Amino acid sequence: MTATDTPTTVSWPPGLPRSLEYPTVPVGSVLRAAVRRWGDRTAFVEEDVALTFTELGRRAHAVANWLADHGIGRGDVVAVHAPNCRQYPAVYYGILLAGATFSPTNPLLPAPELAAQLTDCGARVLVTWDQVLPFVRGALSSTPVETVVVTGPAHTTDFAARATTEPGDVDLADLLAADPTDRHLDAAVDPAGDLAHLAYTGGTTGVSKGVELTHRNVVTNVLQSGCWVSGSVPELDEAGDVTLRQVLGPEEQPTRLGEARMVTIAPWFHAMGVIGYLNGLVMAGTTSVIHMRFDPVRYLEDAVRYRVTGFGGAPPVFVALLQVPGIETADLSQVRGISSGAAPLPVPLIDRLKALLPDAVIGEGYGLTEVTMQATGNPAFRSGTRKAGTVGVPIFDTEITIRPLGGGDPLPTGERGEVCIRGPQVMRGYWRRPQATAKSIDADGWFHTGDVGVLDEDGFLSIVDRTKDMLLYKGYNVFPRELEEHLFAVPGVAGAAVVGRPDTEAGELPVAYVVRRDDDAGAALTRESVMAAVNEHVTPYKRLRDVVFIDAIPVSAAGKVLKRELAERERATTSA
Missing domain, CATH: 3.40.50.12780 (ANL, N-terminal domain)
Known part of the structure; x- marks a missing residue:
């Protein structure tokens, strides 16, 4: 089913076609056009230090040329293990301009999960953050990583600064200072067949899987x-x-x-x-x-x-x-x-x-x-x-x-x-x-x-x-999001998430984790008042069976609620 317009519903942008024409180009084409079009406009700024589109293009090509000069290109995977920072866009585009595949990793991944992801994707190069380097070092011995490129806070304000490295590491400053000319290294890329991204999913629900995304x-x-x-x-x-x-x-x-x-x-x-x-x-x-x-x-x-x-x-x-x-x-x-x-x-x-x-x-x-x-x-x-x-x-x-x-x-x-x-x-x-x-x-x-x-x-x-979030109460399907909508409507509730509490008779009991707002309405909330406010709006089998007040709902770096952590807490409490 696709969207349709009725006299009272206008969902489609006026003058735009339902189908677009997608040129057969590699991702690097996005950057090239932006550099040409936007030039000296500021693309990124961090800590009051600007990066123009023109300089972004030069730095990205420098990274691409350094990688190519060191044998990294089409079919090779480069993993990036860093937070958002001013140097990140140049690294990202540089990898793709070299014809290689970008594999992003959460900089907060535990060492075993980082090692597993690097091994699964077959990364030859890892770009990592100097502040977590000691932690990362222990995860690398069993992976195919050959080259460790180190960046850090110093580079966010000065691309020529030196990061904290150890013998054998490469400083990202060397990549950013390489030949900035466009060698069109990605000319051989097959946009339909070559991978641009090898991204991993499953961070909130279980074992991560690599997702193959072509150019x-x-x-x-x-x-x-x-x-x-x-x-x-x-x-x-x-x-x-x-x-x-x-x-x-x-x-x-x-x-x-x-x-x-x-x-x-x-x-x-x-x-x-x-x-x-x-x-x-x-x-x-x-x-x-x-x-x-x-x-x-x-x-x-x-x-x-x-x-x-x-x-x-x-x-x-x-x-x-x-x-x-x-x-x-x-x-x-x-x-x-x-x-x-x-x-x-x-x-x-x-x-x-x-x-x-x-x-x-x-x-x-x-x-x-x-x-x-x-x-x-x-x-x-x-x-x-x-x-x-x-x-x-x-x-x-x-x-x-x-x-x-x-x-x-x-x-x-x-x-x-x-x-x-x-x-x-x-x-x-x-x-x-x-x-x-x-x-x-x-x-x-x-x-x-x-x-x-x-x-x-x-x-x-x-x-x-999510089907994985759905609860089963005495054989009935209970969808947490419906209860969460009612929770957010309760005065004084700043955040909320509903998970299942294991129960030998019912299967799972709907339990709400609630963050109080920092005001009088939040201070007045009680377990009983929250349950009453929600349960009057739902059928009996969907009713909340408990409310737990916490300081913050756990979320991933991408902003998704980590219900897995709350569910594990419920299982641990029940077992105890």
Whole structure:
């Protein structure tokens, strides 16, 4: 099913086609066009030190040439184990310009998991952070890594500075200072067949699997998401590199290409970060203020200072921002868009954001690493219909169906089941896991997400829950997200997550973990009052059986709630 327009529902950007033309180019083409188009405009800034598009291009080609001169190219994997920083974009594009494959790793991965990922992807080079180098060293002995490139805080302000290294390591400063000319090393890349990204998933639910994303996958989804957000179509510049032509006028899309400013916190080792908040922003000529870690007070300060035009992140980011003292009076008058992903926004949270920023369009979307990044989005143009509680409609060239959880033909409109996606952004498969690939992608090309959702009559998708998060209470399916929506509507609740507590008679009991807001309403919350407020809205088998107050809901660096940690806590408590 694809989105349709009714007299009261306008979901498609006016003047834009349903299908885009995706040029057959490698990912490096995105950077080349951006350097040519945006030149001396600031691409990234960190600690008040700017990096222009022109310098980004030179530094990226320097990294590519150093890698090529040291035997790294097409078919080789380079793993990057670092937080967001000013040098990261040059490393990312340098790897791809060399024809190699980028494999991002969470810099907080425990040593055994890091070793497992490096071994599984066959990384020959590891770019890592000097502050975790002693920890990393112990994980490398059993991996295929041949070269360790070290970077650190010193490089964020001075690319010529020296990182803290040990004998045998390579300082990233050497790569950044190499020959900056464009040797077109990626000319031999096959966009349809060669891997651009080898990204790993499963960080919140279990064993990670490598996701194979070709250059075509990445370029396609950067264009799908970029055109959807900005009201544009793909275009080739005079040199044949890919850029955007904005079709929507300022009355529908007031933020113009080459004028946007954002604080960037979405981690670049995550799909949403590297596609939307690295490639997407580079293509659009956006100035990105880099924050290595999320500090809501500092985020707000820089949002005001740099007069940002948009906010972006996962729901926990907005929960934290809304609690910053003084946000109601902060000058956020330039903000015209709010982009949310990684997990659905609770409707009460949307209402609070609308009250704070009435002129901003809230563009909630949905996707997974297995579909490169994005599959659906609420309309980003001003006259579009946005349905709170949904993640929008399928974007360009993307189809969504809802299938029975046990398998079968598509379900009718309005019935919940497994979300299945088909489109040019769907991964090639799981790295060296043919059985897992065959289980996830059927013979007709539909990727089975494991998410539970429902499509309405206008093609808007609502995510009900993850199949892995679903609870079984006396044989009934209980979806935590429904309870979490009610929890966020309780005055005084700042954060919430629902998991199952093992029970010999019932199977699993719905239990809420709740963070109190730092105000009178939060202080007044009790176990009994929260349970009563939620349970009056749900049928008996869905009722909360307990409420546990905690200081913070555990989340991944990508902003996803780590329900696994809460579920393990429940299992441990029950066993004890």
